Amino acid sequence: MNSEEIHAHISELVQREQDLRGELPTEGDPTERASELRNIEVQLDRFWDLLRQRRARIDAGENPNEAELRSSSEVEGYRQ
Numbered sequence: 001m002n003s004e005e006i007h008a009h010i011s012e013l014v015q016r017e018q019d020l021r022g023e024l025p026t027e028g029d030p031t032e033r034a035s036e037l038r039n040i041e042v043q044l045d046r047f048w049d050l051l052r053q054r055r056a057r058i059d060a061g062e063n064p065n066e067a068e069l070r071s072s073s074e075v076e077g078y079r080q
Helices: 003-022 030-059 072-076
Strands: none
Touching: 003 030, 030 072
């Protein structure tokens, strides 16, 4: 997946997140919506991490295509 494809995927996730947040509280199952929002947030974190890895590899003169999508647990376990 190249950087443009990653950006496109992030844009799709952001659009879905905005759609879910824009729904009225009476629309759909709130538990399902909350679960989907959480999943989207995790996926966004993973794909932003992938972009950061690619940029770091480019800056280091390495192949950005060797960057890998990390697991949810790894990305969500980072210290802030």
